[in-house]
Amino acid sequence: MEITSTIIGAGVVGLAVAAELSRTRKGVLILERHDSFGQETSSRNSEVIHAGIYYAKDSKKARLCVEGNRLLYRLCEQSRIPHRRCGKLIVATQKDEEAILATIQEHARENGAEALEMLSARQIKAMEPNIKACAALFSPSTGIIHSHRLMRHYASRAQKNGAQFVPNTTVSRVEKQGDGRYRVHVVYPDGQTDAFSSRWIVNCAGLESDRIAASMGIDIDRCGYRLHYWKGEYFSLDVPRGFIGHLVYPVPQANHVGLGVHATIDLSDRVKLGPNATYQPDRNIDYSVNPQDRQSFYEAARRYLPGIALDQLQPEMAGIRPKLQKPGDPARDFIIAEETSKGFPGVINLIGIESPGLTASPAIARHVATLMAERG
Ligand SMILES: Cc1cc2nc3c(=O)[nH]c(=O)nc-3n(C[C@H](O)[C@H](O)[C@H](O)COP(=O)(O)OP(=O)(O)OC[C@H]3O[C@@H](n4cnc5c(N)ncnc54)[C@H](O)[C@@H]3O)c2cc1C
Incomplete structure (x- = not known):
């Protein structure tokens, strides 16, 4: 050839x-x-089919994510690739985060992502009884895939x-x-x-x-x-099947390098927390998970999942993000x-x-x- x-x-x-x-x-x-x-x-x-919510307007990330989201669902349906359009909640756990949700909703609209719906605390409780939040954005086109x-x-x-x-x-x-x-x-x-x-x-x-x-x-x-490497660790959460039915993300913090420790489900309904984001100055490829990070994952997740206990978290896996920015860079x-x-x-x-x-x-x-x- x-x-x-x-x-x-x-x-x-x-x-x-x-x-x-x-x-x-x-x-x-x-x-x-x-x-x-x-x-x-x-x-x-995380095997998440993203909707294209956060990325900078007119960026390749935004445009290719929104287009990729539609192409990927079509491909999955045509070729029987396991996936689920489960939807995602971005949850505000304190009142001052509600304004950020409104900004995210508008930004997602500008990016051409499928419309996000603002939910009240009562609507959230009805959808996800184990989640505590005062408001949330629901993204219907976010899903999961068997990568x-x-x-x-x-x-x-x-x-x-x-x-x-x-x-x-x-x-x-x-x-x-x-x-x-x-x-x-x-x-x-x-x-x-x-x-x-x-x-x-x-x-x-x-x-x-x-x-x-x-x-x-x-x-x-x-x-x-x-490139600069940023490691992302995950902990599994030992909870009964159906503990959550959607992906659950906190409101992202300013200057974020990840999306905050979120709760994802996989196609067999296992719940994972993560990833965090740790800069790897020596570009080490080390996929181990530090058990000592359990406490910080627990603290982050219990803001919106108050019923979980520390001993339900187990080290799961890690991945490394090939980023073009160091700490502090835009x-x-x-x-x-x-x-x-x-x-x-x-x-x-x-x-x-x-x-x-x-x-x-x-x-x-x-x-x-x-x-x-x-x-x-
Ligand atoms: C923690 C984490 C969570 C993420 N979550 C999501 C998510 O939920 N949804 C989403 O859309 N994206 C997510 N991503 C991003 C997504 O995983 C990556 O964008 C994607 O996997 C990149 O694919 P790739 O083919 O470019 O890279 P890779 O998967 O790294 O593939 C590169 C390949 O090149 C090979 N290679 C490297 N050097 C050489 C060489 N010299 N010669 C021959 N072969 C070589 C490697 O072995 C590797 O197989 C996440 C990433 C991380 C780290």
């Missing part, structure tokens, strides 16, 4: 891109350093279309050739190396995407491409860029694809296909 398009990384985004590109292009290759797809951030998240089944769907669609998935293959660098193509250097687990050339490079390497861009010769500090948007202006025509870098990357994955894939079609 002549390789025309090389996708680096088989997380949910790389796989969505592969499924989309292989509909119309031959020679699509997906390289993955692990022995299977979805072994990193794409299987370490692994989604990835399996993208992978099998890509392979049926003729794309080739190559696991156990780490891209060490990408080098510009003189003929408008790129030389992709790879390393196998036994230390052997190889290289091949490709016209298009789509960098979907998640936590390593900035390093891949740097290996091409892009100055990632000057371009604002350097929030950043996704980078999805065709790099002709930097001297790398045919390279598409996707960097800082944190939340809502899972939700946005089908819309991101379409966006990448459009960038490639525009370039010709």
Whole structure:
């Protein structure tokens, strides 16, 4: 097979891109350093189909999330991917948070998210007897999805279309050739190396995407491409099935790097609390959960779930957000860029694809296909 398009990384985004590109292009290759797809951030998240509520107006995050939300529900229904449109409550636990809810409602409307409904304390009690809140916003289009089944769907669609998935293959660098193509250097687990050339490079390497861009010769500090890792831990909450039926989020605090410790349900109705957000200055990939964080999770969650007890919380799992900001920096948007202006025509870098990357994955894939079609 002549390789025309090389996708680096088989997380949910790389796989969505592969499924989309292989509909119309031959020679699509997906390289993955692990022995299977979805072994990193794409299987370490809340599995929430976001509505597009909070992201900055006109940002890629907002636009691709709102579009991705609609595409994802359609895909789930057509392809029988397990999901549930369970809805989400953003709860105000004190009076002064009610004004913030009104601002969020208006912001979501501007982003084009499905309309949010303001609920009174009585309406909340009727919907969720275990929640204590004086007001809440209800988002009907927020839901949950089986992320692994989604990835399996993208992978099998890509392979049926003729794309080739190559696991156990780490891209060490990408080098510009003189003929408008790129030389992709790879390393196998036994230390052997190889290289091949490709016209298009789509960098979907998640936590390593900035390093891949740097290996091409892009100055990632000057371009604002350097990633910063923020760990997010989860604790499971040992409660009876049906304890909550919706996703429950606190009102986000100013300068938030996450959405606050929220309560999510999965498709088997297990309840998880989290994630928190801890900056990892040394870029360590450490997925352990510190049991000592139990108290702070408990304090955060019992503001809206007053009936829970500390010993119902158990360390569950962690994921790492590939963010473009350090502590104190303003929030950043996704980078999805065709790099002709930097001297790398045919390279598409996707960097800082944190939340809502899972939700946005089908819309991101379409966006990448459009960038490639525009370039010709
Ligand atoms: C705690 C947490 C909660 C989240 N919750 C949600 C949520 O509820 N809803 C939502 O929409 N989003 C959520 N997200 C965001 C979402 O998980 C990510 O945006 C999404 O998974 C990113 O997918 P990706 O394919 O870009 O990255 P990844 O899943 O990280 O995939 C990148 C792939 O590239 C591979 N790779 C890296 N370097 C190389 C190399 N050199 N050579 C070959 N392969 C390489 C990796 O092994 C990996 O498989 C959350 C994220 C976190 C951390």
